[in-house]
Amino acid sequence: MVTVYDRKPAGTEAGLSRRDLLKRGGIGAMLVISGTAVLSPKHAWGLETTNLKPETMATLIQLARDIYPHDQLADKYYAIAVKGHDEQAGKDAAHKTLIEDGIADLDKRAGAGGYRGLGWEDDRVAILHAIETTPFFQAVRGGLVVSLYNQKEIWPVFGYEGESYSKGGYIERGFNDIEWL
Amino acid sequence: MAAPYDLNDDSVVVIIGSGAGGGTLGNELAQKGVDVVILEAGARIEHEDFINDEWDSFAQLAWLDNRTTGGGWRVHKDFPNLPAWIVKAVGGTTTHWAGASLRFQEHEFKDLTHYGKIEGANLLDWPITLVDLEPYYAKAEDKMGVTRTNGIEGLPGNNNFKILKAGADKLGYKDCHTGNMAINSADRDDRMSCQQTGFCFQGCKWGAKWSTLYTEIPKGEATGKLEVRPNSHVVKIEHDKTGKVTAVVYADKDGKLHSQKARIVAVAGNSIESPRLLLNSASSMFPDGLANSSGQVGKNYMRHTTGSVYAVFEKPVHFYRGTTMAGIIRDEAKHDPSRGFVGGYELETLALGVPFMAAFLDPGGWGRSFTSAMDQYANMAGLWIVGEDMPQEQNRVALHGELKDKYGMPIPDVSFTDHPNDIAMRNHAYKQGMALYAAVGATRSFPTPPYPSTHNLGTNRMSEKAQDGVVNKWGQTHDIKNLFVSDGSQFTTGAAENPTLTIVTLAIRQAEHIAGEMASGTI
Ligand SMILES: Cc1cc2nc3c(=O)[nH]c(=O)nc-3n(C[C@H](O)[C@H](O)[C@H](O)COP(=O)(O)OP(=O)(O)OC[C@H]3O[C@@H](n4cnc5c(N)ncnc54)[C@H](O)[C@@H]3O)c2cc1C
Numbered sequence: 001m002v003t004v005y006d007r008k009p010a011g012t013e014a015g016l017s018r019r020d021l022l023k024r025g026g027i028g029a030m031l032v033i034s035g036t037a038v039l040s041p042k043h044a045w046g047l048e049t050t051n052l053k054p055e056t057m058a059t060l061i062q063l064a065r066d067i068y069p070h071d072q073l074a075d076k077y078y079a080i081a082v083k084g085h086d087e088q089a090g091k092d093a094a095h096k097t098l099i100e101d102g103i104a105d106l107d108k109r110a111g112a113g114g115y116r117g118l119g120w121e122d123d124r125v126a127i128l129h130a131i132e133t134t135p136f137f138q139a140v141r142g143g144l145v146v147s148l149y150n151q152k153e154i155w156p157v158f159g160y161e162g163e164s165y166s167k168g169g170y171i172e173r174g175f176n177d178i179e180w181l
Numbered sequence: 182m183a184a185p186y187d188l189n190d191d192s193v194v195v196i197i198g199s200g201a202g203g204g205t206l207g208n209e210l211a212q213k214g215v216d217v218v219i220l221e222a223g224a225r226i227e228h229e230d231f232i233n234d235e236w237d238s239f240a241q242l243a244w245l246d247n248r249t250t251g252g253g254w255r256v257h258k259d260f261p262n263l264p265a266w267i268v269k270a271v272g273g274t275t276t277h278w279a280g281a282s283l284r285f286q287e288h289e290f291k292d293l294t295h296y297g298k299i300e301g302a303n304l305l306d307w308p309i310t311l312v313d314l315e316p317y318y319a320k321a322e323d324k325m326g327v328t329r330t331n332g333i334e335g336l337p338g339n340n341n342f343k344i345l346k347a348g349a350d351k352l353g354y355k356d357c358h359t360g361n362m363a364i365n366s367a368d369r370d371d372r373m374s375c376q377q378t379g380f381c382f383q384g385c386k387w388g389a390k391w392s393t394l395y396t397e398i399p400k401g402e403a404t405g406k407l408e409v410r411p412n413s414h415v416v417k418i419e420h421d422k423t424g425k426v427t428a429v430v431y432a433d434k435d436g437k438l439h440s441q442k443a444r445i446v447a448v449a450g451n452s453i454e455s456p457r458l459l460l461n462s463a464s465s466m467f468p469d470g471l472a473n474s475s476g477q478v479g480k481n482y483m484r485h486t487t488g489s490v491y492a493v494f495e496k497p498v499h500f501y502r503g504t505t506m507a508g509i510i511r512d513e514a515k516h517d518p519s520r521g522f523v524g525g526y527e528l529e530t531l532a533l534g535v536p537f538m539a540a541f542l543d544p545g546g547w548g549r550s551f552t553s554a555m556d557q558y559a560n561m562a563g564l565w566i567v568g569e570d571m572p573q574e575q576n577r578v579a580l581h582g583e584l585k586d587k588y589g590m591p592i593p594d595v596s597f598t599d600h601p602n603d604i605a606m607r608n609h610a611y612k613q614g615m616a617l618y619a620a621v622g623a624t625r626s627f628p629t630p631p632y633p634s635t636h637n638l639g640t641n642r643m644s645e646k647a648q649d650g651v652v653n654k655w656g657q658t659h660d661i662k663n664l665f666v667s668d669g670s671q672f673t674t675g676a677a678e679n680p681t682l683t684i685v686t687l688a689i690r691q692a693e694h695i696a697g698e699m700a701s702g703t704i
């Protein structure tokens with residue numbers, strides 16, 4: 001089971017020192033891996049994995065951001081968007097292999113520090129262009145376009161107001177309020 | 182009130198599908214005292230239960246049975262199992278259509294005459310004219326409450342429309358307004374007026390927009406002459422040894438098969454399922470499928486030449502607020518071959534929410550080019566191109582060679598490739614759309630490829646001669662007297678206009694014909 005929780009991550013409670021955090025590294029030194037979880041000490045959330053390696057999940061989160069980079073969105077939304085792969089990996093061994101092998105391949109292409117070790121987005125994206133047509137990339141991107149943009153929590157960031165029937169539609173709420181034309 | 186008919190009652194007219202064609206035909210016949218059973222594959226979901234959420238609504242309403250695709254269109258690559266975005270529910274696709282209701286132009290009934298022979302296109306004149314249809318168009322507009330007809334006021338323009346209009350003025354377009362919409366601009370026909378909710382594509386929770394679900398169907402049921410049987414998926418039409426159709430076999434919600442006897446059968450399952458059903462009903466007497474002596478069943482699949490243009494401005498637009506299709510430019514709808522193509526196109530505003538915009542703006546797209554566009558969502562305006570496409574014989578709905586559905590029937594395979602005329606038209610429309618937005622200060626614009634088909638036409642086309650098509654000018658199949666086609670698959674050619682008003686018009690006219698023939702005992 002995968003849980004994304006909004007409280008203080010277990011890892012920090014368990015006494016991970018700041019030095020540990022830095023040593024273990026993570027996405028731009030923001031995400032850390034502890035046991036079976038990916039943690040964001042700074043933003044107090046964590047994602048526990050049961051089927052995929054936590055390192056794989058951390059790389060998936062980075063990959064998700066590189067595919068659909070929105071600088072105004074926190075990692076948490078990318079984590080929620082890719083957590084389904086952990087569940088699917090539990091039900092479908094072929095899917096698990098697809099994801100684990102795909103991530104291993106990314107790391108291999110990235111060289112010594114692995115995919116997450118590449119500091120510049122451009123360097124990571126160059127690798128993605130090379131694997132764009134693979135079933136791995138297609139599976140991740142195809143799922144992500146729904147699982148990321150279908151999160152109601154992020155709609156306000158894009159200026160989208162969502163459901164409107166309960167508010168009586170927009171007839172009194174600005175359907176024709178444009179002023180700059 | 183809703184009359185339940187016996188499975189062995191062979192006096193009833195059985196209609197397959199309850200959308201624009203089937204729902205209208207059912208009510209019209211019931212009003213004339215004819216006994217009707219509508220078999221509808223989908224569930225009955227009343228309008229209060231529609232969902233203001235794009236993907237949830239898609240799961241609630243869309244036809245999701247497996248289909249495959251082929252051909253050169255991009256949908257084949259991006260959405261290989263979703264050739265069309267249409268509905269499986271009582272009310273059919275009228276539950277989530279946008280409501281644009283335009284009459285065809287006179288020349289569009291006579292393409293072959295006006296455009297001449299075009300290489301690769303299977304053009305044909307309709308066996309009817311605009312004059313034949315005018316009285317029925319008038320009835321359809323009244324029934325549907327189309328704005329700017331019958332003294333009904335136009336809808337107010339939303340932000341997306343205001344930008345379209347400003348651009349149209351800059352480009353010198355003259356025929357731009359808030360459309361002829363089957364959406365109430367004031368209370369009418371016991372339905373309220375549009376509240377500018379902005380979820381027309383997810384079903385109108387107010388019932389302001391016309392749908393057979395809450396107009397034709399309850400009206401027909403109130404006569405005591407119409408029974409709508411939801412969750413009834415027709416798998417086969419049966420006939421006797423004289424070649425007359427006698428019954429339809431359908432699966433109920435548990436997959437159990439039943440046979441409903443019929444005096445007349447009318448097929449209205451939309452242009453993928455209707456030909457599929459005729460083909461799946463092949464027998465030793467009709468080895469190529471029912472009504473297929475011409476070989477044209479499933480051929481000439483049309484989907485309109487479409488595309489969208491979205492544009493980003495420096496300041497907010499909030500284009501998702503208000504009616505999805507909030508206005509139209511008709512200046513390019515004319516036939517003017519000097520533009521490099523025959524036929525014409527309409528430009529209509531369109532808005533998608535964030536989830537659908539992400540899926541459809543540039544299917545398969547990713548990276549900063551894509552996300553920087555999404556980042557400007559609140560500042561976007563958008564329009565949809567809908568133009569006449571060329572009927573081509575190899576664009577077709579055929580039975581899949583191996584894959585079967587859960588009832589054991591071959592699934593449909595939809596193959597489509599643009600004709601060079603379609604491409605020339607789309608490119609012209611992209612250019613105009615982008616110029617229009619640039620004229621009002623767009624900083625960036627996107628020529629967005631066609632979505633899975635919303636307009637599906639032509640696969641049982643109407644023809645004067647039996648060798649050229651499937652049905653005659655009444656929608657009656659050339660081969661089988663008591664078998665009719667009552668949806669958009671009858672269209673001989675597609676015209677530039679959105680099809681539903683014409684589907685409804687043909688259904689009203691067909692009902693009159695069927696009732697007359699029944700009364701005189703000819704069928
Ligand atoms: C998003 C969207 C927007 C649109 N906007 C417009 C617009 O603004 N203007 C316009 O003119 N048109 C519009 N359309 C198109 C319009 O909805 C269709 O043209 C119209 O509904 C087609 O009518 P129909 O009777 O052919 O089929 P439908 O309305 O699709 O009805 C067919 C019905 O048959 C049922 N069925 C199919 N097979 C079987 C079977 N084997 N057994 C039993 N039942 C079966 C289906 O479940 C369905 O309910 C839009 C479509 C979409 C998707």
Ligand code: SF4
Binds near residue numbers: 375
């Ligand atoms: S915008 Fe109007 S027609 Fe469309 S769903 Fe809302 S109320 Fe109905």
